Amino acid sequence: MTPGVLATPARVWPGFEGIRPIDCDMHNQPTSRLADFMTSRWRDYLQLVGRRAYPQGTPLRLAARPMAQRMDTVPPGGGMGGSDPDFSRQQLLDEYGITAAVIGTINASCGNSPVGLQVEVARATNDYNREIWFAADPRWRSSINTMPTDPSWSAAEIARCHGLSSRYVQVYMDTHTERPAGDPMYWPIYEAAVEHGLPVAFHLNGLSGNHQSSGVGEYTFYYEVRTSLTAYAQPLVSSLIFEGVFDQFPALKVILVELEWTWVVPMIWRMDAAWRTMRAELPSLFREPSDYLREHFWFTTQPALDPEHPEQFYEAYSQFERNGFGDRLMFASDYPHWDMDSPFDSMPAGLPRATKERILAGNAAALYGLEQAVQR
């Protein structure tokens, strides 16, 4: 079945009739099933030593439930939200008539475990997603988990997965790499992504437990940690652009997932202003920094913009659109996390029909090369 063919939402949301969303960020949870896809060497190692998440603040910080899950996403048979493909299908795909949802499995553990274990977990995750989730429903798509600590392994894994299924639609990179994302050490990953025609999606992927959570050390409260995700965006974008990644890989497409978008226009202003006074440092960069941002980046909606006054949503979105990003914002639900967004309740129904269609489906369909199912 091609995306969207039989999807119909569970009910009608006024203002969104006939729009069939594409979800660019859903999280599944392999839990203990991951072991079935691992070699005995590392399965036994996990039994003996475990993942060794560094205890920096996390045991005492009151997180919003395990993996921040929405309480009602626990499947009828028990377990974690996102662990049962069938239940997730009902709660997410069927509920909203979603035609394709991209799985991102938050499952990295690196920097403080053997590289052999790190890449084994990433490989097993990719196999689990294909064998369990792709088999369960044709609407699931998946990211290819990589391991930035081993870029050449990651490049080979991208090729392997791409060869196995066209339903791997993007390469997954962590927002918390050990060097800033544009560092040439990661270029083999970007090269492989371009070679196989896949965008690279940056999303928090588990390293945060092992790195300082801000540029000035650790936060104390979950409120701070959760809210500060967006603060990772500026250094990440700045590094990719000023290291010359896009001059090296002109076809590279980057998706910033769960990193919001209201910071984009101010960042354009700052980058270009800085460029005018500091360009002597980097004469090799071909174009104005904002050109790279406009050409190479895509953004996702969740957590949805919820400004002080309702009209500010329209003002902010128009400014974003006016500055060249009208085809760059894509719906993401973040299911099954507590702050997940419904495609039809998280944006103003009063937006123009064409804008709603673009954000909910059209922009993602174009980027991923998916068929867009819109009934009029």
Added chain:
Amino acid sequence: MSLPLTAEHRRKVWDGSIVDVDVNIEVPGIEALFPYLEGVWIQHIREQQWPGPSTQYFYPSNMPSSVRDEWRTPDGQVAASSVGLVREHILDRLDVDYAILNCHFPVDGGPPDFSVALARAANDWLLNEWLSADSRLRASLILPGPNDPAAMAAEIDRAGPRPGFVQAFLPARSGKLYGKRLYWPVFEALERNDLVGGIHIGGGNDGLPPTSSGWPSWYVEEYVAEVQVFESQLISLLGEGTFQKFPRLRLAFLGSGFTWVPGWMWNLDRNWKGIRREVPWLKRRPFEVVRDHVRFCTAPMDGGSIAEELALTIKWLGSDDLLMYGTEYPRDHGDSLDLLIGSLIEDMRAKVMSENARDWYRLGSRGR
């Protein structure tokens, strides 16, 4: 072009009064502080042939962004290092009522007693050689630490009451976020002395890299992304309940710019709705709390080139009181006074150019 470079231009664009809240000055050389240092430290400096703390990391001296070309001195004198230079370039040329001096003299970290001695010497130098020299000048205290909050508070109590100090310089890269409760003695001392805490670009960060993904490679890369450090400080101060603990605390964000503030605060407001039970001291929207306790310097302005776009961002701040004009002398960020004035509604102009700063720093009507 950016700043008003002539008195005529300044008058043409803005004929009202100006308070400049961010004039960056330099210690011309470590010897300048010898009159204010005990012999043991002078000996220490001489024996080690130590040239003084370097500001090269934040302001590479040959980068145009560090010092605007026309403000470099032909005789090799350190830029922005004398009252005469500031008078000529800012006070007289812009006809400024008040200028607040921020000396980024990085003495945070290192041996604790030496850090304290240098901070005290620098503050005494500021008082004797700057504040006494021109009645239009006000200054920020230089603090030891920031890994030594008791010493920071002690210096605020020692030098804070002296005439002319209106603020304490708090380096944005503090190694530990300012919301952390170990800083409570510092904020208590600021409240006690009725001084503003000025969170300004700078700081040794206790050796930590300034991002959660390690060290940036390029200067321009790091500069562009520095917004995230201020974002983190703001969320920490709010999340930890600093403003509820110290209801009279006034902070200023300097060198942070402000165009990121509305989006960031909407983000904090939204998650506050979902997670506020964890931080019960936050009884109102965080954005409302910020309006009561924080002001932002206009530099770097990052306003693009379209006044209407910048005006929209300013409108989203939701208050006429939050912005204070600053030149960030002698830096060059391409800021334009024409653009700033053009983006402010008429009623806001006097506030941003002068009144908000007078109110926040308790300045009088005119310096002279």
